[in-house]
Amino acid sequence: MPKIEIYTQPGCPYCIRAVRLLEQKGMKFTEIRALHGTSERIEARERSGGRTTVPQIFIDGRHIGGCDDLMALERSGELDPLLSVA
Template sequence: MSKVVMYVSGFCPYCAMAEKLLRARGVAEIEKIRIDLQPEQRAEMMQRTGQRTVPQIYIGQTHVGGYDDLSKLDRQGELAKLLEDL
């Protein structure tokens, strides 16, 4: 498993914004799991996160949540701390 994992779907503006933010913070590798192409992955995502919407983002073993959660962590300075622990 890579260090940053995102459950995504094909056309998802929040997925694109989350990826852009992560890349801006220096994340070079993001494992993207396409739940629209692999329905069994949607079930796995829902079981792991308790959520139905994408993106669902993991940094290491920490479930960050969606784009709004990621953006909030960034504004609070917490995202940098999570990323430096990788």
């Protein structure tokens, strides 16, 4: 099973949507709370190449992007191979 990390902020609808998709797929992941101004948010920005929004999603250390990117991978059929589900 791949190592999945997702930086989130409480109440963020995009974060909720991304987490829900990963849960529906039965994936285990580490959710990192990344509130504005915290070291976790700075880490998310640095790891993502400067993106300042949440969620920021990483699979086996590879930056996948945010919620829209995750959903695009799902629609195109590219997400399951990344998750080793297919």
